[in-house]
Structure formats: structure tokens, C-alpha cells
Amino acid sequence: MTNPVVQRIQQDITDNDVVLYMKGTPVFPQCVFSAAVVQVLSELGVKFKSFDVLTDPSLRQGIKEFSNWPTIPQLYVKGEFIGGCDIVREMYATGELREMLSTRGIETVAA
Amino acid sequence: MAMDAGEIERLIKQAIPDARVNIEDLRGDGDHYAATVISAAFIGKTRVQQHQMVYQALRGRMGDQLHALALQTAAPPG
Numbered sequence: 001m002t003n004p005v006v007q008r009i010q011q012d013i014t015d016n017d018v019v020l021y022m023k024g025t026p027v028f029p030q031c032v033f034s035a036a037v038v039q040v041l042s043e044l045g046v047k048f049k050s051f052d053v054l055t056d057p058s059l060r061q062g063i064k065e066f067s068n069w070p071t072i073p074q075l076y077v078k079g080e081f082i083g084g085c086d087i088v089r090e091m092y093a094t095g096e097l098r099e100m101l102s103t104r105g106i107e108t109v110a111a
Numbered sequence: 112m113a114m115d116a117g118e119i120e121r122l123i124k125q126a127i128p129d130a131r132v133n134i135e136d137l138r139g140d141g142d143h144y145a146a147t148v149i150s151a152a153f154i155g156k157t158r159v160q161q162h163q164m165v166y167q168a169l170r171g172r173m174g175d176q177l178h179a180l181a182l183q184t185a186a187p188p189g
Contacts, residue, residue, distance in 0.1 A: 033179075064174070068163060069159075069162075069163065069166070070166050070171070070173045070174035070175075071173065071174045081159060082159070083158060083159050083162070084162070085181075086162070086181055086182050086183065087158045087159065087162065090158070090183065091158075
């Protein structure tokens with residue numbers, strides 16, 4: 001595949017341990033689902049890189065095709081797609097998210 | 112554009128025949144739903160794969176006609 005958007009996504013999720021594709025920015029999320037994932041990551045104290053799909057229509061479409069996932073936000077850890085808002089919230093509630101992050105060597109703040 | 116809860120259930124069951132589906136219309140606006148789907152087809156699948164199966168069943172409506180579907184999936188308790 002030589003699709004430049006796909007190549008860019010692959011590069012970004014390789015270069016950054018935790019990546020969130022979202023609507024808006026962490027400070028000004030433009031969607032409640034994106035805001036919810038930002039909140040979870042903030043509560044865990046995880047540093048993440050975010051990309052605003054609203055400012056980039058090709059990324060907005062490209063990320064959905066990349067992961068075969070129809071919605072945004074999308075969270076990636078160490079290059080792997082973890083899920084959207086429902087999965088992230090569920091994993092946070094059960095403690096799985098914190099565990100998964102620490103297994104992969106990503107720092108979180110104490111509960 | 113809104114979508115009827117019965118239609119969501121029908122599409123899911125068409126693709127995943129043994130699914131137990133429970134749908135709640137969160138705001139009564141036909142646009143914000145919460146669905147729980149339980150099926151043996153989910154055994155051994157990751158959450159992402161389980162949700163992808165449900166999205167697949169909805170044939171492109173998710174994120175389009177259907178703005179918000181909070182999804183919870185599980186395999187039946189063994």
C-alpha cells in the first residue's frame with residue numbers, strides 16, 4: 001500500500017507510544033466521546049500525542065480505513081489499536097488499561 | 112438521520128444469529144443508543160474484534176446514520 005495517509009498513520013503510531021486520534025484537541029475536545037478518552041488518559045497521567053481529525057479530512061477518513069473502525073476517537077498504544085471510547089472506558093473501569101500500559105512500559109500516575 | 116432500535120437489533124441478529132441484544136434509546140431521539148450484545152461468536156475474540164463484528168453487522172451505518180451507539184460486547188458466561 002502506498003497510500004500516503006496510511007503511511008503517515010503507521011509512522012505516527014510507531015514514533016509515539018500513545019496516540020489519540022480525536023475530534024478537537026485535548027484542551028478543547030469537539031465531541032463528548034473524544035473528551036471522555038482524554039479524561040481517562042489524564043486521570044492515568046499518561047502522556048500522549050493527539051491528532052485532530054477535524055482539521056484534516058483525509059486523516060479523518062484514512063484512520064477509519066486503517067483500523068477498520070467506523071468512529072473516532074481511536075487510541076493506539078505502541079503501534080496497536082486499543083479501541084474507541086467504549087472500550088477505553090471499560091478497560092479503565094476494570095483496571096485493565098492501567099495494567100496494559102504498565103506492561104508495555106508506559107508510565108501512569110498512582111491510582 | 113435517526114435509526115430505529117428494532118432495525119439495529121435485526122441487523123445484528125442477521126449477522127450474528129445467536130446474539131442476545133439489548134438496546135436502550137438513551138435520549139429517546141433515535142440517535143443515541145446503548146447496546147449490549149452477547150454471543151458465543153465472541154469467544155476467543157478481542158474486544159476490538161467483537162465490536163468490529165457488530166459494526167460489520169450494521170453495514171456502514173455506524174458513524175453515519177447512527178451517530179452514537181455505546182457498545183458493550185461479551186461472550187456468554189461459560
